[in-house]
Amino acid sequence: MKGFWLFLCLSVVSFVVKGQDSIYLWPTNSGKFLSSTFGETRSAHFHAGLDIKTWGREGYKVFASRDGYLSKLIITNQGYGKAIYLKHFDGTYTVYAHLQRFNSEFQAIADSIRINELDYSYTFEQSFEEKKLMVKQGDVIGYTGSTGIGPPHLHFEIRNSFNQPINPLSSNLAVQDTISPVFSSFLIEPLNINSKVFNSYYPSEIKPISVKNDTTYFDTVFVSGDIGLSANVYDQANQVNNKYAVYDLKLRSNNRHLYHEKINYFDFS
């Protein structure tokens, strides 16, 4: 059997990047802890923002992350629930979802539209004129909740001027994270009738043999034919037990780059 060995190198860049001029304020007073990060895979989409923990409770303050103005309010039974879209003066947006309620000014606007224009409809979506309803960074715009989808948390997004969600942790926003990602195993799978892994037609799960200086080492793997690799890898942050998608994942073979995943933004379409 023709064999070769693969060297897998897991990049240990956690989700901290710098480089934007815009200064964002952490959007709630519930603490800087996440239950989900940007770009994690969901049933039919990528996760478009950060899920900020609210410890099973509702009613934490939600702050305008930057100066700007109200762009849109929505209330839906599913998805984002009660959500606020702010637009900022550089054309970017921030989105705050699953709110328990809006602040009294926005709530009055929402109620007036629902009662006067929508025959008391609970659900609605309303966009607003540019630069009419201004907000300052730090203004309380609403309160955290669990509308749309529970459990309670704040879903927070930053979108660029093309309405593409970008990784909020590529702004000045950050969580404390000194813990390297964990590469717990990978699965090697024969992809067709001519492929074998360790002379077998069945997939093989490979565990690490050691971890040194943030590098995870695996033993020699013998394969022939076309094979697929699945990585079982996650990241963690300080003081919480949540498992997150890794920010930056690379695969190299004999100094060749085979795969690189790093999600800083994506397109909804």
Ligand SMILES: [Zn+2]
């Ligand atoms: Zn979310």
